[in-house]
Amino acid sequence: MTKQKNVAIILAAGQGKRMNTKMPKQYLLLEQKPILYYTIKNFQENSLIDEIILVTEEKYIEYCNLELKEKYKFNKITSIIPGGKERYESVYNALKMIDDAGCVLIHDGARPFISTEVINKLLVAVNEYKACVVGVKSKDTIKIVNDNQIVDNTPNRSSVYIIQTPQVFEYKIIRKAYDEYMSHMSCFVTDDSMVLEMLGTHPIKVIEGEYTNIKITTPEDLIIAEKILNSLK
Numbered sequence: 403m404t405k406q407k408n409v410a411i412i413l414a415a416g417q418g419k420r421m422n423t424k425m426p427k428q429y430l431l432l433e434q435k436p437i438l439y440y441t442i443k444n445f446q447e448n449s450l451i452d453e454i455i456l457v458t459e460e461k462y463i464e465y466c467n468l469e470l471k472e473k474y475k476f477n478k479i480t481s482i483i484p485g486g487k488e489r490y491e492s493v494y495n496a497l498k499m500i501d502d503a504g505c506v507l508i509h510d511g512a513r514p515f516i517s518t519e520v521i522n523k524l525l526v527a528v529n530e531y532k533a534c535v536v537g538v539k540s541k542d543t544i545k546i547v548n549d550n551q552i553v554d555n556t557p558n559r560s561s562v563y564i565i566q567t568p569q570v571f572e573y574k575i576i577r578k579a580y581d582e583y584m585s586h587m588s589c590f591v592t593d594d595s596m597v598l599e600m601l602g603t604h605p606i607k608v609i610e611g612e613y614t615n616i617k618i619t620t621p622e623d624l625i626i627a628e629k630i631l632n633s634l635k
């Protein structure tokens with residue numbers, strides 16, 4: 403039986419509004435290279451990843467083709483496609499590009515420091531659990547507040563994880579979940595495992611990740627990113 407493909411979907415179609423820069427944050431330079439370069443490199447250089455689908459805004463497709471795929475010979479990028487208004491739409495656009503795959507890894511382009519070790523850990527785990535997300539234990543106390551910012555409750559910190567990406571699924575499972583979700587969109591989802599949670603058909607395993615796998619979102623994250631990049635040398 404032929405090995406089924408592991409396909410990485412890298413999401414880079416956001417506008418980066420919270421970064422408050424003209425250029426969407428994923429294209430900002432870290433040591434003279436776009437943030438997205440570091441993200442893609444981690445998947446390009448991983449022998450367990452067969453294909454990369456890059457999702458970006460229509461107006462950046464040519465840039466991504468020339469300044470990323472061609473310039474850095476990221477030959478695992480098989481498609482560079484337009485995203486949607488919301489993250490989940492971008493994910494769905496990519497899922498629809500896939501005719502057959504073993505598993506799919508859905509990753510934020512704004513998380514450039516995902517490590518080979520964590521990617522590989524997820525790929526092992528998804529064989530058993532079919533649906534895995536990477537996360538780290540919360541170092542802070544989390545409080546759920548009401549509309550008036552009054553504390554409603556404080557979850558037991560020992561059961562609170564800060565969830566990141568990649569989120570890794572058996573392709574057929576997440577595709578079915580998204581087909582279902584996109585047909586009625588009962589609530590807004592901020593990550594992919596929520597789509598599967600709504601279907602309630604598969605438990606989702608949390609795999610211990612790394613605190614360095616930050617999502618570059620606001621200006622101070624750029625300062626942290628410089629430090630992390632330096633520490634990886």
Ligand SMILES: Nc1ccn([C@@H]2O[C@H](COP(=O)(O)OP(=O)(O)OP(=O)(O)O)[C@@H](O)[C@H]2O)c(=O)n1
Nearest residue numbers: 413414415416417418419420487488489511512
């Ligand atoms: N419609 C969207 C929205 C987000 N993303 C991507 O999903 C990742 C996580 O999203 P987020 O950090 O929220 O990025 P933005 O939506 O760009 O940020 P903001 O909310 O500040 O505009 C990013 O790599 C972003 O490019 C996407 O592909 N399509």
Ligand SMILES: C[C@](O)(CO)[C@H](O)COP(=O)(O)O
Nearest residue numbers: 489510565566567592593617
């Ligand atoms: C998917 C995610 O990175 C998990 O923490 C996060 O929910 C993305 O949120 P964003 O608002 O789209 O950045």
